[in-house]
Amino acid sequence: MSSAVELWQRYQDWLYYHSELGLYVDISRIRFTPDFVTQMQPKFVKAFADMKALEAGAIANPDEQRMVGHYWLRTPEIAPTEELRRDITETIDRIEDFTKKVHTGVIHPPSAPKFTDILSIGIGGSALGPQFVAQCFNKADVPLKISFIDNCDPDGIDLVLDLLGDRLSTTLVLVISKSGGTPEAANGMKEVEFAFEKAGLNFTKHAIAITGVGSALEKYAIAQGWLDQFPMYDWIGGRTSELSAVGLVPAALQGIDIREMLRGANLMDAATRIEDIRQNPAAMLAMSWYFASNGKGEKDMVVLPYKDRLLLFSRYLQQLVMESLGKEQDLDGNTVYQGLAVYGNKGSTDQHAYVQQLREGVPNFFATFIEVLQDSITPHPEVEAGVVTGDYLLGFLQGTRNALYENGRDSITVTIPFVSELTVGALIALYERAVSFYASLVNINAYHQPGVEAGKKAGAKVLNLQQKLVSLLKSSNVSLSLEEIATKLDALEDIESLYHIARHLHANSKILLEGDLSKPATLKMMLIV
Numbered sequence: 205m206s207s208a209v210e211l212w213q214r215y216q217d218w219l220y221y222h223s224e225l226g227l228y229v230d231i232s233r234i235r236f237t238p239d240f241v242t243q244m245q246p247k248f249v250k251a252f253a254d255m256k257a258l259e260a261g262a263i264a265n266p267d268e269q270r271m272v273g274h275y276w277l278r279t280p281e282i283a284p285t286e287e288l289r290r291d292i293t294e295t296i297d298r299i300e301d302f303t304k305k306v307h308t309g310v311i312h313p314p315s316a317p318k319f320t321d322i323l324s325i326g327i328g329g330s331a332l333g334p335q336f337v338a339q340c341f342n343k344a345d346v347p348l349k350i351s352f353i354d355n356c357d358p359d360g361i362d363l364v365l366d367l368l369g370d371r372l373s374t375t376l377v378l379v380i381s382k383s384g385g386t387p388e389a390a391n392g393m394k395e396v397e398f399a400f401e402k403a404g405l406n407f408t409k410h411a412i413a414i415t416g417v418g419s420a421l422e423k424y425a426i427a428q429g430w431l432d433q434f435p436m437y438d439w440i441g442g443r444t445s446e447l448s449a450v451g452l453v454p455a456a457l458q459g460i461d462i463r464e465m466l467r468g469a470n471l472m473d474a475a476t477r478i479e480d481i482r483q484n485p486a487a488m489l490a491m492s493w494y495f496a497s498n499g500k501g502e503k504d505m506v507v508l509p510y511k512d513r514l515l516l517f518s519r520y521l522q523q524l525v526m527e528s529l530g531k532e533q534d535l536d537g538n539t540v541y542q543g544l545a546v547y548g549n550k551g552s553t554d555q556h557a558y559v560q561q562l563r564e565g566v567p568n569f570f571a572t573f574i575e576v577l578q579d580s581i582t583p584h585p586e587v588e589a590g591v592v593t594g595d596y597l598l599g600f601l602q603g604t605r606n607a608l609y610e611n612g613r614d615s616i617t618v619t620i621p622f623v624s625e626l627t628v629g630a631l632i633a634l635y636e637r638a639v640s641f642y643a644s645l646v647n648i649n650a651y652h653q654p655g656v657e658a659g660k661k662a663g664a665k666v667l668n669l670q671q672k673l674v675s676l677l678k679s680s681n682v683s684l685s686l687e688e689i690a691t692k693l694d695a696l697e698d699i700e701s702l703y704h705i706a707r708h709l710h711a712n713s714k715i716l717l718e719g720d721l722s723k724p725a726t727l728k729m730m731l732i733v
């Protein structure tokens with residue numbers, strides 16, 4: 205193990221600092237050697253070239269034949285065509301204009317002078333960024349309070365609607381879905397439309413859509429006469445859409461300064477275009493991930509922000525990193541099973557949960573500490589002579605970082621001065637670029653998600669089977685066993701699926717199951733009418 209003096213030197217040698225953002229990146233506690241850095245140079249020559257091509261409008265997502273344009277959102281002047289530049293800037297202007305009208309009551313609900321709440325319906329990339337950012341800037345006096353429906357769990361939907369209560373009549377609904385066809389978002393929308401109808405409210409006067417140009421959702425919103433629509437583009441992926449209308453509309457409505465978020469991302473993008481690993485914080489992260497996980501995802505990334513406001517950062521990064529990097533095949537068609545698992549909540553809270561295992565258990569991870577220098581905008585009392593709560597937080601972070609390192613567990617530390625629109629925009633851009641670089645290093649397409657389709661198709665098959673089961677039971681006047689049903693439906697290979705469907709319908713009082721519940725073969729079922 206290096207001596208304290210050597211470590212301190214290594215810390216200074218590798219410390220990255222961005223003066224305008226006040227952001228530091230420390231990779232000194234990742235144990236790469238100078239030889240490793242030399243070996244990585246040619247890979248980074250390729251990664252920098254790939255990034256240049258991507259930003260210039262290359263088809264960086266070959267499977268879907270799409271450009272990858274999220275970096276243009278904060279630097280429209282580098283977008284490859286005039287039309288794209290105009291689309292980007294006009295959308296931001298339109299978001300600001302719409303927000304102003306909502307905040308001043310020019311756009312208001314039919315029965316009140318102003319909207320009080322936002323209900324955002326969407327999933328995956330259409331929820332995680334808005335949720336993360338809402339948590340970053342939450343405060344008692346937000347102009348509009350946001351809630352989310354990001355699942356098709358009826359009980360979860362009930363809770364959100366119950367909590368809104370009478371304020372539904374002053375709620376602005378954002379339906380966010382790039383494809384405009386994701387079932388969870390579509391179901392959420394239908395549930396909420398129904399809740400409005402039940403409350404005697406006109407949903408169309410409360411709803412806006414943020415969706416792909418030409419999508420079924422866009423057509424529906426236009427046909428129904430919703431308040432407005434904002435575009436998602438073909439060249440923006442869901443997981444990199446926080447700085448598109450997907451993230452900017454809810455953020456602006458909550459009073460968050462979207463221009464500052466964009467400026468933070470723009471500054472970080474400029475910093476991460478520098479073609480020198482030591483001068484480029486995203487390249488430093490990608491190199492560290494590669495070293496720590498042996499370029500094969502052999503170790504997980506535990507993300508520990510020591511700040512409550514950043515609690516959802518690891519959840520946000522889960523999609524950004526794992527949906528981008530978790531791929532079966534590389535760009536040449538070789539089977540590689542790539543990926544980098546991400547988990548984490550926040551420090552110091554997690555020290556009292558799983559840090560025991562991190563310190564002493566299976567060494568299958570590296571940590572990323574996110575440190576925020578400013579404790580709070582209000583002064584806090586001393587909890588001991590000369591010590592405030594924020595000093596404890598720093599002490600815990602430093603202590604955990606050191607304790608892990610001493611026991612052979614590596615870590616990265618990213619430090620920001622405070623949680624502001626500027627620094628949050630920069631953090632998003634930092635990780636987007638690190639993911640892009642890492643994908644080049646391991647030669648995969650970071651911008652498609654073929655694996656997600658398999659689950660969606662299988663889900664659709666189950667629903668189809670349910671419909672067949674219900675119509676069979678409807679036409680039968682006797683109870684049927686699973687085997688009889690599977691035979692009649694010519695679906696013997698799906699008998700277990702039929703059992704799961706039947707058990708769920710029974711629990712929801714749609715069918716009656718008779719027999720020994722612990723022995724599926726004994727069960728007989730009939731429809732409850």
Ligand SMILES: O=P(O)(O)OC[C@H]1O[C@H](O)[C@H](O)[C@@H](O)[C@@H]1O
Nearest residue numbers: 328329330381382383386442656
């Ligand atoms: O925005 P949507 O089209 O509704 O998509 C929502 C999510 O759907 C899928 O799960 C994709 O894998 C995600 O990347 C996407 O963010």
